[in-house]
Amino acid sequence: MASVQARGRGRGRRTINEINMVPFIDVMLVLLIIFMVTAPLITPSMIALPRVGKAAAQPVKPIQVQIAKNESLEIKPSGGNSQPSTLADVGQAVKRLQPAVPEGEQPTPVLISADKSVRYEVVVKVMDALNKAGVSRIALSVQTGN
Numbered sequence: 001m002a003s004v005q006a007r008g009r010g011r012g013r014r015t016i017n018e019i020n021m022v023p024f025i026d027v028m029l030v031l032l033i034i035f036m037v038t039a040p041l042i043t044p045s046m047i048a049l050p051r052v053g054k055a056a057a058q059p060v061k062p063i064q065v066q067i068a069k070n071e072s073l074e075i076k077p078s079g080g081n082s083q084p085s086t087l088a089d090v091g092q093a094v095k096r097l098q099p100a101v102p103e104g105e106q107p108t109p110v111l112i113s114a115d116k117s118v119r120y121e122v123v124v125k126v127m128d129a130l131n132k133a134g135v136s137r138i139a140l141s142v143q144t145g146n
Contacts, residue, residue, distance in 0.1 A: 094133065
């Protein structure tokens, strides 16, 4: 009889192989309620955007670098005649055309206008040549509209 009781006690002490999910679910529901209550109270940050027409002075007319369909370069200074250039000397030519800049002011911008059939590589090479010459303000001209 004693051997029957020993076997019965052994069956009751089986290890549980499952994780108890109830505490995990309770914690997640409490966090969900906290986020639902606090979310409407959070106000988005306000950004002060600049307004048009607040500039101290009108920007100067840019120096234009025009790239034609045949990949020839022309430099057109503001208010001057265009002059042909090559990729090798475009940076130095533009640098000569930029006037000396007083401390605290920005240099004359350079605007690159390229025909849409010109390879992108040519435009990047012109930008690189201008950067190597020390030109800091470079912009690309695009056509707006249709």
